[in-house]
Amino acid sequence: MYDLHTHTSRSDGQHSPEELVTLAAEKKLQGLGITDHDEIGGIERALAQAAIAGLDIIPGVELSTSHRGYDVHILGYFIDYGDAGLLRFLHTLKDQRLNRASRIVEKLNHLGLTMSFDAVLEEAGEGCVGRPHVANALVREGYVTTFQDAFNHYLAEDKPAFVPKPELAPAAGIAVIHQAGGLAGLAHPGQNLTAEVVLEIIKLGVDAIETIHPKHSGERQRFFQALAEKFDLLQTGGSDFHGGAKGLEKLGQYTVSRVQVDRLRDLVVERRKTWH
Structure with missing residues (x-):
């Protein structure tokens, strides 16, 4: 089984990439998606540790965008993390975060x-x-x-030290992921998005939707699974691991099968044939 949504100390996770891979191996996971917020610096380190631990690493990222006042997170999978356009894009986001x-x-x-x-x-x-x-x-x-x-x-948003994020449209995030050879997925839609907003993001051209997530009840999970089938989207899932006792409990509980990961991989291969 694969956990396709995890964070390391390269963004806001508590564990280094090496520690995360070791924890995943202890949980008997087959693979991980490394999806740090607006950051790809942990991928190579995770790959090196995974070669020792025998895990499959999916190079990824989670981009922070906004749409009509909603925080919309776009997951990228199988990205070329050395892509010049992606690196420029992430450098701009880093400056904005600072x-x-x-x-x-x-x-x-x-x-x-x-x-x-x-x-x-x-x-x-x-x-x-x-x-x-x-x-x-x-x-x-x-x-x-x-x-x-x-x-x-x-x-928090209504508190005295809050500063809003710079506006980044989901379409821009989806485009940069596609340009870097990856697949774009809508992260945890049941966490804060209305059904109307989810449909609007789907129409922007995402390839997948995260149906399995700790913030999704069984009812919400079924709703998003049906939505994925209706719009012919692939399905992803993961624990959104950041660390801590609760995070360790979730790691390995919110997973997708190797078959689902292979579907993602196959789509990437097909897309890249048309790009070259």
């Missing part, structure tokens, strides 16, 4: 907190900086007790 985090820190300081941007960068380490790293810095500096408190008091 700018956003800096503005959040400015707002926190205006609220009377003494928070340095370096403290946030230290939390991010090698990863792509985001609000979770600001939250961790707030906990470490003693301004809040828990990670969730940081969002509840400062970082």
